[in-house]
Amino acid sequence: xxxxxxxxxxxxxxxxxxxxxxxxxxxxxxxxxxxxxxxxxxxxxxxxxxxxxxxxxxxxxxxxxxxxxxxxxxxxxxxxxxxxxxxxxxxxxxxxxxxxxxxxxxxxxxx
Amino acid sequence: xxxxxxxxxxxxxxxxxxxxxxxxxxxxxxxxxxxxxxxxxxxxxxxxxxxxxxxxxxxxxxxxxxxxxxxxxxxxxxxxxxxxxxxxxxxxxxxxxxxxxxxxxxxxxxxxx
Numbered sequence: 001x002x003x004x005x006x007x008x009x010x011x012x013x014x015x016x017x018x019x020x021x022x023x024x025x026x027x028x029x030x031x032x033x034x035x036x037x038x039x040x041x042x043x044x045x046x047x048x049x050x051x052x053x054x055x056x057x058x059x060x061x062x063x064x065x066x067x068x069x070x071x072x073x074x075x076x077x078x079x080x081x082x083x084x085x086x087x088x089x090x091x092x093x094x095x096x097x098x099x100x101x102x103x104x105x106x107x108x109x110x111x
Numbered sequence: 112x113x114x115x116x117x118x119x120x121x122x123x124x125x126x127x128x129x130x131x132x133x134x135x136x137x138x139x140x141x142x143x144x145x146x147x148x149x150x151x152x153x154x155x156x157x158x159x160x161x162x163x164x165x166x167x168x169x170x171x172x173x174x175x176x177x178x179x180x181x182x183x184x185x186x187x188x189x190x191x192x193x194x195x196x197x198x199x200x201x202x203x204x205x206x207x208x209x210x211x212x213x214x215x216x217x218x219x220x221x222x223x224x
Contacts (some may be wrong), residue, residue, distance in 0.1 A: 041167060043115075043201050043215035044154070096142075096161070098169065099203075099213055101153045 018075040022088030037084040116214035134202030143185040
C-alpha cells in the first residue's frame with residue numbers, strides 16, 4: 001500500500017517553479033522520501049531522495065518538513081519536457097523493499 | 112536511463128508462444144528487477160535478483176521465469192504467453208551499497224494476441 005498522498009493533477013507555466021506536495025504522515029524514522037517521475041510510457045526516472053535534510057541536485061530540490069510528515073518537490077524552472085506523472089514514495093533506505101508507486105501527481109507544463 | 116537497456120522495445124506475439132525479454136546494464140549494479148505496468152495498476156514486481164546466484168519471486172511471478180546470466184544481464188521469459196500478459200515491462204537496477212535507489216530501463220511494450 002502506498003504510504004503517501006499526492007494531488008492527482010497540477011498545472012504549471014513554462015519557466016515557473018513547479019511545487020509538488022506530498023503527505024506522508026505515517027513515515028517512520030528510518031524511511032526515506034523518494035521522488036520518481038514517468039513520462040508517458042517511458043521507464044520511471046529517479047529524481048531525488050532525502051531522509052531529514054533538504055536536498056538539491058541538478059534536477060530538483062526536495063524540501064522535507066521538520067516533523068517529516070510532508071515534503072515538496074521543487075522543479076525550479078519547469079519546461080514542457082517536465083510534463084509527467086510524479087510519484088512520491090516512502091521506503092527504507094537499506095535492505096530490499098519493492099517500490100510501491102501510488103497514483104502520483106500528473107503535472108502539465110504549458111507554454 | 113541509457114545505462115539500462117531493454118530489448119526488444121516492442122513485441123507483438125501470439126498466445127502460446129515463448130517470449131524472452133532481455134535487460135542489460137552498464138551501471139555496475141548488483142541488483143536487478145523485472146516489473147510490469149498495466150493501466151491503472153501501477154508497477155508490480157515480477158522477479159528480483161540480488162546477485163547471479165540469488166533470484167527471488169516477486170508478487171506476480173506465475174507464468175514467468177528469469178535468468179541472471181551475468182551481473183549485467185537479467186532476462187525475463189514468458190514460457191507460453193497469454194493475452195493478460197499484455198503490458199509494459201520494465202527492468203531496473205540498484206546497488207546494495209547505496210540506499211538501493213532503483214534505475215529503470217526504457218521498457219518493453221508486449222502485446223499478446
